[in-house]
Amino acid sequence: MTRLAMTIALLACAxxxxxxxxxxxxxxxxxxxxxxxxxxGKLPPVDQRLPEQPLVVPVVEKVGxxxxxxxxxxxxxxxxxxxxxxxxxxxxRFTPDGAEIEPKLALGAKSSEDYKVWTILLRKGARWxxxxxxxxxxxxxxxxxxxxxxxxxxxxxxxxxxxxGSAAKVEKLDDYTVRFTYDRPAxxxxxEMANQDGPDLSYAMFxxxxxxxxxxxxxxxxxxxxxxAQASSFRSWTELFAQKATPTSNPERxxxxxxxxxxxxxxPVFTIRRNPYYIGVDKDGNQLPYIDEVRFTYFADQQALxxxxxxxxxxxxxxxxxxxxxxxxxxQEKSTGKYHVLIWPTFGGSDAVVAFxxxxxxxxxxxxxMATKDFRIALSYAINRDEIKESVFLGLGEAxxxxxxxxxPYFPGKEWxxxxxxxxxxxxxxxxxxxxxxxxxxQGIRLMDNGKPATIEISVVPAFGAWPDVAQLIAxxxxxxxxxxxxxxxxxxxxxxxxxxxxxxxxxxxxxxxxFPFTGGSKLDPRNSPLQTLTLGPLYYRWLNSGGKEGxxxxxPLKRIMALIDTxxxxxxxxxxxxxxxxxxxxxxxxxxxxxxxxxxxxxxVVVVNSxxxxxxxxxGNDWPLRTPGNARTEQFFFAK
Amino acid sequence: xxxxxxxxxxxxxxxxxxxxxxxxxxxxxxPGDFLTAYVATLSATGTSITADQIQALRHEYGLDQPxxxxxxxxxxxxxxxxxxxSLEYQRxxxxxxxxxxxxxxxxxxxxxxxxxxxxxxxxxxSATHQRSVLDHVITVINYVGVATPxxxxxxxxxxxxxxxxxxxxxxxxxxxFVDAPWSIARVVNLLEHIWLPAIILGIAxxxxxxxxxxxxxxxxxxxxxxxxxxxxxxxxWRLVLRYPVRLALNPLISTIGWYLPQLxxxxxxxxxxxNLPNIGPLLLRALINQDMYLAGAILLIxxxxxxxxxxxxxxxxxxxxxxxRMET
Numbered sequence: 022m023t024r025l026a027m028t029i030a031l032l033a034c035a036x037x038x039x040x041x042x043x044x045x046x047x048x049x050x051x052x053x054x055x056x057x058x059x060x061x062g063k064l065p066p067v068d069q070r071l072p073e074q075p076l077v078v079p080v081v082e083k084v085g086x087x088x089x090x091x092x093x094x095x096x097x098x099x100x101x102x103x104x105x106x107x108x109x110x111x112x113x114r115f116t117p118d119g120a121e122i123e124p125k126l127a128l129g130a131k132s133s134e135d136y137k138v139w140t141i142l143l144r145k146g147a148r149w150x151x152x153x154x155x156x157x158x159x160x161x162x163x164x165x166x167x168x169x170x171x172x173x174x175x176x177x178x179x180x181x182x183x184x185x186g187s188a189a190k191v192e193k194l195d196d197y198t199v200r201f202t203y204d205r206p207a208x209x210x211x212x213e214m215a216n217q218d219g220p221d222l223s224y225a226m227f228x229x230x231x232x233x234x235x236x237x238x239x240x241x242x243x244x245x246x247x248x249x250a251q252a253s254s255f256r257s258w259t260e261l262f263a264q265k266a267t268p269t270s271n272p273e274r275x276x277x278x279x280x281x282x283x284x285x286x287x288x289p290v291f292t293i294r295r296n297p298y299y300i301g302v303d304k305d306g307n308q309l310p311y312i313d314e315v316r317f318t319y320f321a322d323q324q325a326l327x328x329x330x331x332x333x334x335x336x337x338x339x340x341x342x343x344x345x346x347x348x349x350x351x352x353q354e355k356s357t358g359k360y361h362v363l364i365w366p367t368f369g370g371s372d373a374v375v376a377f378x379x380x381x382x383x384x385x386x387x388x389x390x391m392a393t394k395d396f397r398i399a400l401s402y403a404i405n406r407d408e409i410k411e412s413v414f415l416g417l418g419e420a421x422x423x424x425x426x427x428x429x430p431y432f433p434g435k436e437w438x439x440x441x442x443x444x445x446x447x448x449x450x451x452x453x454x455x456x457x458x459x460x461x462x463x464q465g466i467r468l469m470d471n472g473k474p475a476t477i478e479i480s481v482v483p484a485f486g487a488w489p490d491v492a493q494l495i496a497x498x499x500x501x502x503x504x505x506x507x508x509x510x511x512x513x514x515x516x517x518x519x520x521x522x523x524x525x526x527x528x529x530x531x532x533x534x535x536x537f538p539f540t541g542g543s544k545l546d547p548r549n550s551p552l553q554t555l556t557l558g559p560l561y562y563r564w565l566n567s568g569g570k571e572g573x574x575x576x577x578p579l580k581r582i583m584a585l586i587d588t589x590x591x592x593x594x595x596x597x598x599x600x601x602x603x604x605x606x607x608x609x610x611x612x613x614x615x616x617x618x619x620x621x622x623x624x625x626x627v628v629v630v631n632s633x634x635x636x637x638x639x640x641x642g643n644d645w646p647l648r649t650p651g652n653a654r655t656e657q658f659f660f661a662k
Numbered sequence: 663x664x665x666x667x668x669x670x671x672x673x674x675x676x677x678x679x680x681x682x683x684x685x686x687x688x689x690x691x692x693p694g695d696f697l698t699a700y701v702a703t704l705s706a707t708g709t710s711i712t713a714d715q716i717q718a719l720r721h722e723y724g725l726d727q728p729x730x731x732x733x734x735x736x737x738x739x740x741x742x743x744x745x746x747x748s749l750e751y752q753r754x755x756x757x758x759x760x761x762x763x764x765x766x767x768x769x770x771x772x773x774x775x776x777x778x779x780x781x782x783x784x785x786x787x788s789a790t791h792q793r794s795v796l797d798h799v800i801t802v803i804n805y806v807g808v809a810t811p812x813x814x815x816x817x818x819x820x821x822x823x824x825x826x827x828x829x830x831x832x833x834x835x836x837x838x839f840v841d842a843p844w845s846i847a848r849v850v851n852l853l854e855h856i857w858l859p860a861i862i863l864g865i866a867x868x869x870x871x872x873x874x875x876x877x878x879x880x881x882x883x884x885x886x887x888x889x890x891x892x893x894x895x896x897x898x899w900r901l902v903l904r905y906p907v908r909l910a911l912n913p914l915i916s917t918i919g920w921y922l923p924q925l926x927x928x929x930x931x932x933x934x935x936x937n938l939p940n941i942g943p944l945l946l947r948a949l950i951n952q953d954m955y956l957a958g959a960i961l962l963i964x965x966x967x968x969x970x971x972x973x974x975x976x977x978x979x980x981x982x983x984x985x986x987r988m989e990t
Contacts, residue, residue, distance in 0.1 A: 092837070097750070097947060098750050098751050098752070099700060099703045099704075099750060099951060100703075102704070174718065175714070175717065175718040175721065176714040176717070176718065178712075178714075179712070179714075221704055221711045221715070222711075222715070222719060223711075223715060254739075254742075254744045254746075254747050254754045255747065256723075256724065256735075256747070257722075259722055260722060260747075260752070263722070263752075264752050270752055284841065287751040287752070287753055287758075288841065289840055289841060289939055290840050290841040292841070316837075318837065318840065319939075320832075320937050321933070321934045321937055321943030321946070321947060322934045322935060322937060322943070324935070325832045325934075325935065325936070325937040326937075328820070328824065328832065329832060332824065332828075334837070482702075484705075512950075513699075513702035513703075514692070514693070514694045514698045514699040514702045514952065515692070515693050515694065516702070517694065517698050517701060517702045517705075518693040518694040518698055519693075542711070542712060549712075549713075550712070550713035550716075552701050552711075552713055552716060553701070553705065553711060553712065553713070
């Protein structure tokens, strides 16, 4: 995406604005919920609350009706991203299919020819939920007083950095224009923009400056701040600021989202209510959102949550719904008619991969084998993927390596997606024999160089899916070709810790970052911390991060992958596609991780939708960077009376 | 007696200091910290966070400090009255625990009363009518009650309610009352929901207490003083209630000591399964997420309750049974 598309989007906005006569008295309509407040003069009329050029949100089926409460469930404060996904409160957002980026709170953006300078245009007359104007100052506040404040942000977000690590220049050209100047081509600027909505305890790139200044030392004396922090039992003013700046923990904080919090994410029910100043309208000029309120009810346990989902007590939810409940949900869908069940498969990758630690050192003999490409290929041939698909994934999805979906532009081709995925025990045995693993112990397990039986531990966390079951099936398959596998089910924090300290041999997880190899915490980039990736080689990360002093130097294919990622970051869309395709060819060919089954709705892809709820798309790009279901433009969901 | 109580009370602060240290050591024992657990949660819900961001947070929360510094910080917070700040909720622990305390106590008390109301009469009946049909029935029910884990019972009842009556019994309120202000309607709604978890929580205890009551009473019933009293013509029910029952109650009373904390922690799994808003799930969650200040605060309260409970049952015993004297 692209300058061209952006320009078109801008043009479309402009045209739409001309198409509607500015003189009409009430150009826009609002929810009846506001009638009383407007009549009483507590709230200005809707025309004055909307910006000059509101965001016109296309509807999926039809123009909706106002009202209703959208019932959802969440698992407590650590699940604040549940809210992030519902509101998708960004300057830009991904389109429903995830292929493009569209302006949301911003009016548009344009870049220079060389992608080094980006200009963001804001909507004139847009307002925060308390009625204060939303302007360039709100972005500048974030830039000057938040990310450049060493106490609040010890290290700059990577996307805003120049090549030398300093912050790109951000200037206010006028109240509604902000210019970003990098010393490098920032071709992925818009993708980053679409994700700067403040997830995971981070700061959104636009903050209500008029409200937050009272908690920032650039505007309020520090001892006063310390005093305030102490009064709220915080350790320091930074904790206080973080709490005040996060919409989910502070209902007072003004927001730009379609719904504004009225309680906290640490309450038993987290409620967000319609924002009278939301900048979006439908094509008939009705101010959005249609739905009055979203209620997130707290569940201590995922099973209890699923039971309620089956009973039809949520209006639209995919998060935390377990794929294993799909048959039960389908049954209830038929018998009660209360809801229907949709499926939104992910963008590809694979929903259970075995990642090999190619820098494993605790046992050099097995470490050497895992670092050998043919060994990994042999183990890939040894897996019966049909069995896994039928018994674990309910027959959904397909056998594949961890590459993007065929519909995605980064798809490297069918031969790569299916490389080494056929079930062929003979071939596996021959390859293992060729590696010199010919001697066996009495149980038929192959002996390694050091005379010990080849034993691989598969560490598995019961996180999303029935990964322990996948691990058991794989262990059986490997046993059949003379490699012993021990399945170790671990608590997730312990697993994570062991991955970081290079103690895992292999692990089962999902490869879900294939649609976004160049941004965010891609699992394909060895430079990303093992905390956010897989155990593909924690010592490579250490080597790369210590300038070669510690750890292990990455192998040639990995170096090539990093070079491709760097290239893509400098290139336009076509260059990115080319680089991504080559990257995935290398990825599939080297089987750093063995893909089993992919394109299933395992990850938040089984969607329960109340039969009365409309405008929920039946197909939708489903991934975290898209903030699914946020990319379905939740403000246009509605309940039919 | 007074001296004994005062001595025990004086010991309390010292014990709490020891407990607090032990609790903190145990909580720091599992690998990783709150942020490792937080990152794991994020990656289990499809999100990722950068290493820089984690480092910044670790510094902000003081998790990069040495153990003893963290411990002292915690103690300082405990003394300040708000019991420290929960890492996950970013709210004072006292506020979080306080919000759950009322319902936890209500539920625990209901289960407790229910247990005693059923267990004591059933035990007496079983003992005085040994080997009768009803005694056998009660015995069988007791064995089943002791042998069935109460979370299992909760699951079965929830399934029956859903499969046959189409209702889902999770939580203590209907959805519209969860965050409503207190009102008569809300209390009624609460009462409609609370009896089932109270029965589930009480059932194992009931079975156990009935067995104890029965066994103790059987021992007493054959003693010479009972025979004498009977020979002298004392009416049977008056005799049984007045002397042997009083003695048989002793072991039951000494269980009150550990019953107090057990009512909180014993409901942990049931409350999680049934999604009850009490301290159990709060503690479980704090432990899983390594929210050490919150978990520590709750565990310390448990320790406190255990100490107080033991003291209370000692005092109650002395009052019930004049033969017991407080030696110092």
